[in-house]
């Protein structure tokens with residue numbers, strides 16, 4: 141099998157690791173060597189890049205069929221996680237995305253959002269039939285999680301949107317979390333409305349699909365969240381570049397969550413309004429506003445650090461984004477699974 145050796149004058153491998161004269165060797169879609177530039181085997185291909193090398197991005201909250209997979213990949217995002225779409229369509233697309241000829245990012249999916257009968261997103265204008273799955277009781281909850289797991293779900297999405305309709309009872313919510321935990325699947329919640337984050341915490345939800353924006357969390361809830369949850373950022377959907385009360389509320393919650401040691405993942409909610417396919421620099425800038433350092437914002441954005449065994453998903457940008465994340469507007473080359481993207 142051909143190996144590809146990428147050589148760059150400067151690279152950011154991951155937190156605290158900005159280094160000169162790097163050589164990264166890719167084989168079979170993974171990184172098999174990271175170090176200083178040195179001689180390689182005659183059969184290895186060598187790619188000298190003129191720019192700054194770093195890991196490629198991942199967007200942990202998209203609705204990919206409402207975006208442009210080709211642009212997504214070209215603009216630096218090599219992996220996405222779809223958080224609510226009809227099961228038949230999204231799991232088929234996820235499988236297609238694994239083939240080398242697919243022009244887009246690797247797609248992983250939750251499938252439909254589990255919700256109460258008549259609850260969000262049933263009937264929401266953006267959601268095709270099947271985007272929500274109505275759950276009547278605890279037994280139906282366990283069965284739904286088992287079915288989604290068998291179809292390849294990487295997370296279970298649950299709707300706790302009390303502003304748009306009924307939400308699952310605590311019994312159903314706990315049953316969803318227990319069935320997911322048995323299969324090592326995270327449960328990610330759309331929590332909207334006063335008290336919904338606390339309910340999610342009480343039932344064992346391990347992630348919020350959005351930074352909370354509909355209430356300011358009290359310190360106790362916030363500390364518990366920082367201890368037990370990851371939050372997906374999705375900040376820019378509250379104003380699309382503009383300052384709004386919802387954005388202010390989310391930034392306040394996120395900065396306190398961050399100070400309390402909470403884990404943050406970059407996600408855009410692609411499909412919800414004018415969010416671009418590919419790296420969304422404004423989202424990264426809001427993360428900086430919430431108090432993350434540039435390096436922390438990049439850490440939230442990348443799929444994985446450049447290290448042995450990591451996916452060979454890389455970017456070359458014109459300048460280092462360690463000074464200013466806006467440098468990510470100038471992506472020169474994307475490599476997915478060890479293959480440069482045309």
Ligand SMILES: [Zn+2]
Pocket residue numbers: 201202203223224409412
């Ligand atoms: Zn969404």
